[in-house]
Amino acid sequence: MTAYIIRRLLATIPVMIFVALFVFLLLHLTPGDPAAVIAGDEASPAAIEEIRRKLGLDLPLWQQFGIYVSNLLRGDLGTSIFSNLPVLTLVKQRLEPSIVLALSTLLVAISFAIPMGVLAAWKVGTAIDRVVMGFSVLGFAVPVFLIGYFLIYIFAIELHWLPVQGYQPLAQGIGQTARSIVLPAFALGMVYMALIARITRASMLEVLSQDYIRTAHAKGVAMSVVLLRHALKNAAVPIVTVIGIGLALLISGVVITETVFNIPGLGRLTVDAILKRDYPIIQGLIILFASVKVLVNLMIDISYAFFDPRIRY
Amino acid sequence: MAAAPFDVAAVPRSREFEWIRRNPTIVIGAAILALFAVLALIAPWIANDPLSFEPLNRLKRPSAEFWFGTDQFGRDVYSRVVYGTRISLIVGISVACIATAAGLVIGVLCGYYRRLDDTVMRVMDGLMAIPAILLAIALITLMKASLFIVIVAIAIPEIPRVVRLVRSVVLTVRGLPYIEAAVASGTRARLIMTRHILPNTVAPLIVQATYVCAAAILTEAGLSFLGAGTPPEIPSWGNVISTGRTFFQISPWIIFFPGVMLAIAVLAINLVGDGLRDSLDPRIARRM
Numbered sequence: 001m002t003a004y005i006i007r008r009l010l011a012t013i014p015v016m017i018f019v020a021l022f023v024f025l026l027l028h029l030t031p032g033d034p035a036a037v038i039a040g041d042e043a044s045p046a047a048i049e050e051i052r053r054k055l056g057l058d059l060p061l062w063q064q065f066g067i068y069v070s071n072l073l074r075g076d077l078g079t080s081i082f083s084n085l086p087v088l089t090l091v092k093q094r095l096e097p098s099i100v101l102a103l104s105t106l107l108v109a110i111s112f113a114i115p116m117g118v119l120a121a122w123k124v125g126t127a128i129d130r131v132v133m134g135f136s137v138l139g140f141a142v143p144v145f146l147i148g149y150f151l152i153y154i155f156a157i158e159l160h161w162l163p164v165q166g167y168q169p170l171a172q173g174i175g176q177t178a179r180s181i182v183l184p185a186f187a188l189g190m191v192y193m194a195l196i197a198r199i200t201r202a203s204m205l206e207v208l209s210q211d212y213i214r215t216a217h218a219k220g221v222a223m224s225v226v227l228l229r230h231a232l233k234n235a236a237v238p239i240v241t242v243i244g245i246g247l248a249l250l251i252s253g254v255v256i257t258e259t260v261f262n263i264p265g266l267g268r269l270t271v272d273a274i275l276k277r278d279y280p281i282i283q284g285l286i287i288l289f290a291s292v293k294v295l296v297n298l299m300i301d302i303s304y305a306f307f308d309p310r311i312r313y
Numbered sequence: 314m315a316a317a318p319f320d321v322a323a324v325p326r327s328r329e330f331e332w333i334r335r336n337p338t339i340v341i342g343a344a345i346l347a348l349f350a351v352l353a354l355i356a357p358w359i360a361n362d363p364l365s366f367e368p369l370n371r372l373k374r375p376s377a378e379f380w381f382g383t384d385q386f387g388r389d390v391y392s393r394v395v396y397g398t399r400i401s402l403i404v405g406i407s408v409a410c411i412a413t414a415a416g417l418v419i420g421v422l423c424g425y426y427r428r429l430d431d432t433v434m435r436v437m438d439g440l441m442a443i444p445a446i447l448l449a450i451a452l453i454t455l456m457k458a459s460l461f462i463v464i465v466a467i468a469i470p471e472i473p474r475v476v477r478l479v480r481s482v483v484l485t486v487r488g489l490p491y492i493e494a495a496v497a498s499g500t501r502a503r504l505i506m507t508r509h510i511l512p513n514t515v516a517p518l519i520v521q522a523t524y525v526c527a528a529a530i531l532t533e534a535g536l537s538f539l540g541a542g543t544p545p546e547i548p549s550w551g552n553v554i555s556t557g558r559t560f561f562q563i564s565p566w567i568i569f570f571p572g573v574m575l576a577i578a579v580l581a582i583n584l585v586g587d588g589l590r591d592s593l594d595p596r597i598a599r600r601m
Contacts, residue, residue, distance in 0.1 A: 026455060
C-alpha cells in the first residue's frame, strides 16, 4: 500500500513539470514580445523595457524557467501586473467563497444523486427510473448559467426567498453564508448530480445482479440493508471515480457560476485577470487549479484500495 | 439468388421502421439537429440583420414584432439567436473534427510505437491536468480573438481524451493474432495501421465525437458568456447571453431564448451520441 502511494506520488511529478512548462511557455509561445504583450497596446518603449527588466525577460529562456520553477517551489506564484500584489495573496483573499461553493456543490450533488441512482436501480424499468434517467440526460444539456439565472428568477426575484446575487462570508455567520450559497450550489450541482446519479444507477444495477445479493435476499435481509450495505458499498468504486472526474467539471463550472452569482471567488479573479490581461494571475491560477486536479486524482486512486481491498498495485 | 415472388420494395422499408423503432433517441436527436441545420442555412431569409440596432427599441419584451424581445442596444434577439445557430454548429462540428482527427493520429502512433508512447502520454496527462475552460481561456487571451482561434483553443483540451480512447483500442487490437500474422507476412507498418487497426477505432470514435461536439458548443457559450470567447461582434449564443447579463432582472428574455436553444442543441447531440453508443456497443448499453 505504502509503496503504491509513493509510486503514485512520484508519477505526479512529470505531470506537474509539464504544467509548469506549459504555463511558463504560454507567454513565450505567443507571436511577438512577451513584455509588449504584458504592457498592452498603448505602452511606450520605455515601459516595455521596464517590464522586461522587472520580469527578467531579458535572461535566456532556460534560466527564466529555472527561476520560475524555484519560485513556484517556494510558494511564489508571481506578482500581479496591475495591483502589484503577490498572486498568492490575491488567491488567499478569494479562496473562501470558492471553497465554500465547491464543497456545498459537492454536498448537494452527492446527497441528491446517490439516493436517486440507488432508487432508479432498485425500481429499474419503472416510472421512477425513467424520471431519474430523464433528469440526468437533461442535466448534461442545460448549461449552468441558464440554470443559475432560472433559479435566481424564481427564488430571488419572484418569491424573494433568497438573495439575488453576492456572497456573505463565513465571518458573518453560517446562516447568512448558507442563504447566499444555496442557489449557486444547486445551479452548479445539477450537471454533477446528473453524472453521479447515472453512474450510481449503472454501478448498482451491475452489483444487484450478482449471486451474493440473491443470497442476501434469500436469507431474508431487509431491502434497505441489501441496497445500502451489500450493494452500495460494492458499487462505490465507479461512483468515487466519477465524483473525482466531476471535480474537473466543477472547476470550470465555478468560474461561470461565480460570474452568474457575483461571488468574489477564484473564478471572478480568473475572469477579471483575463479581461485585464493580468498574465501572472492567469498563470498562477492555472498552476493552482491543475495542482488541485492532480491531487484529487491521486486521492481517488488511493481511495480505490480502501473501497475494494482486492485492488493492489 | 433465385427470383422471389414477393414485393421487394417492402423489405427495406420494414427494416427502416424496425431500425427507427429500436433507436428512437438517435432519430429524435437527428431530427432536432436537422432542424437546427436548416435554421442555420436559411438564417438570412427568416431573420433580420443580427447586428442592426435601433436605440428606440431597447429592452423590448417579446412581441409579435420582436419574437424574442430586444437587448439593451435595441437589437432583435430572435435574429441574433437564429444567426447564433450557425456559430454553434460551426464550432461544434469543427472542434469535433479537429479533436478526433488529431487524437486519432496521435493515438494510433502512440499505441503502435511503444517508444513514442511514454513521452506523448505524459504530455497528454499534463494537458488533462489543466481544466479545459482555463486552458482554452489561456490560449485565447494570448492570440487575437477570432472564431478560428476559439475553435482551436476548445479543440486542444479535448484531444487527450480522444488519444486515450484510440490508444486503448489500438493496444487491445495489436495483441491479436491477425496483426501478428500481418507483421509476420511483412506488411508495412503504415498499411497495418491504416488497414488493420484504424477500422477498429471508428465506432468508439464516432460516439466520442458527438460528445466532443456537445461539450464544444457548451464551452464556446461559456467562454463567450465570460467575455473571453468569440469576438463580441459575432452573434453567438454565448455572446447574446453575455449581453443579457447586466439587465437580466428586467429583461430575462435575452438570456432565456439563446439559453434554451443551447440546451436543446446539446440535448439533441447527446441523444444521438447515447443512441449510437447503445447500438454500436451493446456491452455498455446494458449497463448505462
